[in-house]
Amino acid sequence: MRAPWRVAIVGGGITGLAAAVRLRDRAPAGTEITVYEQSGRLGGKLRTGEIAGQSVEFGAESFLMRDSATGADSAVVALVRRLGLADAIVHPTVGQAALAVDGGLRPIPGGTLVGVPGDLDRVATVATPTADADPDGGRPLLGADEDVAVGALVRDRFGDQVVDRLVDPMLGGVYAGRADDLSLATTMPALARAARVEHTLVGAVRAAQAAAPRRPGAPVFGTLAGGLSALVEAAARAGGATVRTDAAVRELHPTATGWRLTVGPTRDPELVDVDAVLLTVPARPAARLLAGPAPEVAAAVGGLDYASVALVTLALPEPELPELSGFLVPATEGLLVKASTFFTTKWGHLRRPDGIALVRASVGRYGDETSLQLTDDDLVATVHRELSKVLGTPLPAPVARHVQRWGGALPQYTPGHLDRVAAARTTLRAAHPTLALAGAGYDGVGIPVCVRSGETAAEEIITALGGSGS
Incomplete structure (x- = not known):
């Protein structure tokens, strides 16, 4: 050599x-x-751009601070430190997100693992499990090396509404995919491991959560200022x-x-x-x-296979926004928008004294990318209309906008x-x-x-x- x-x-x-x-x-x-x-x-x-004189992400927005298996710094935090950028890490100032269901916004229930509940009573505000949910069959949910679609397992244990209103939008926000298609072992490895031991899905969620290293009060997400x-x-x-x-x-x-x-x-x-x-x-x-x-x-x-998405960012003058980081939209709501982030609410370092708010919406679900064939103008108009509908109040016309299309961006x-x-x-x-x-x-x-x-x-x-x- x-x-x-x-x-x-x-x-x-x-x-x-x-x-x-x-x-x-x-x-x-x-x-x-x-x-x-x-x-x-x-x-x-990873692409930082500018809209209305403000830097904003046109791609990935943030990163996990901790390794889910060890509790140590995640690989990107370790890299950030290696590169001398640790002082630039900032965290969300507002963490509560919502689900858009039945024409309104409801807080995402706590105690779930990517939407899969560890306490069925806590999800009652957004979804109703089946009457005979999650019986103990006397054996582990999955075999030693078995992998299943997330949707198949959760539908079988909790019923359709928990999947459609909670799990599917959570996975859709990350993967732009469907719970009925996505691998449990890949998207939720801790839950898959627990499901090979536990006899109920509630038990598996709780076991996975208990096994996760905890640092009380430590921020979950970060980005660079x-x-x-x-x-x-x-x-x-x-x-x-x-x-x-x-x-x-x-x-x-x-x-x-x-x-x-x-x-x-x-x-x-x-x-x-x-x-x-x-x-x-x-x-x-x-x-x-x-x-x-x-x-x-x-x-x-x-x-x-891969899913394609479009990210539509609007700069809105003094809009009436709830004190939320954003919201997710179940596919059953029939909207083009599948998720939205209130950037200037979620990230304190982006707040502006002039009252202009940056709001981003994500469009495009796997297997249903026809919406991405719309022109930029039509995408912006549709997003603006749907955001106003979900928020229950007309949003002001944007003073600036940006459409970022990511073809074949998210693996399925x-x-x-x-x-x-x-x-x-x-x-x-x-x-x-x-x-x-x-x-x-x-x-x-x-x-x-x-x-x-x-x-x-x-x-x-x-x-x-x-x-x-x-």
Whole structure:
């Protein structure tokens, strides 16, 4: 193995940038790292923009502060500290959210796990469980390695209304997907583990909650006062990588000493030889690159589907808003809007003395993306009308607006996803140890998960190259 190492990272989102930082910190001095990003900018779904003179997120809004399994800093908080940005972390000043049901707003009940109740009495304000809900059948809800759709399990134990009015909008707010399609083990791993022991779903929720590390009073969510693009910029600097934007990697071929990448347009391709490759692009583009060197893996990961969404942000002059962080909308309400965030209420650092409020609405559910075919003007008008309807008062006309469309943004994890990914990675590692997969398509959504995924893949590459006698 020639020195220094040459590592290519395909994909310039936070997963790839976190991988670059880990490589810079842990790989031998002089390691050459190149990040290839097909678009013209880094950051993926992290994008801070401006509306009405105010910085605001046009993509992911915040991150979890704690690791749900250990209670320690989440992977992104650890990265923020590594990058010297800890002093910029801010937390929500208003945390209570609501559900839009029956034409009004009702507080989201406490004591649930992503909407799945641990106390049926507490959800009575928004949903009525079936009369014979959650009997003890004398055995665990799930088998030792079983995975099911969230909706199937909750409907069976609590009935349709708990799913439609509570669980589905909670999952829809995170994944833009349907509870009846999404894997329990992927979206709620702690509940899945408990369900393999407990005999009732209420018991499983309570067991999962009891097992979660607790830090009373500690904030759950955070963001950066300067916007999440500051994280992107700092990670790009710290990674010390050569960054190539507008650089599509079109082909990937193994060589005697590593990998050859075909980069750029078909008419004028650039051939680049490297020792290792880390793919952090979504599953389908990754599958296209894997089709030659690892067709079995390509087939496994290429079947993952994605949902598209649009985020509509309105700057409203002195609107009448409730003291809420926002609200979720069940699909059964028949609205285009599936969620809304009152930015300047939720985040104290964004409040303005001129009374202008920033309100963002999310549009688009998996399998029902026809709404995204509307023009920007029509989307804005529909969102404004529906927000006024839910709030029960006409909102003032916006002084500024922004529509951000994210095509194929959110992976849809069907039951068995984790096993399929594990098998694909095992196959890939055995055949090509210097080629790794990372990102939301494999390990889950959320900034901390993506950061951890990139760092883990970087460690795999370091181990593979080190084991080759470099």
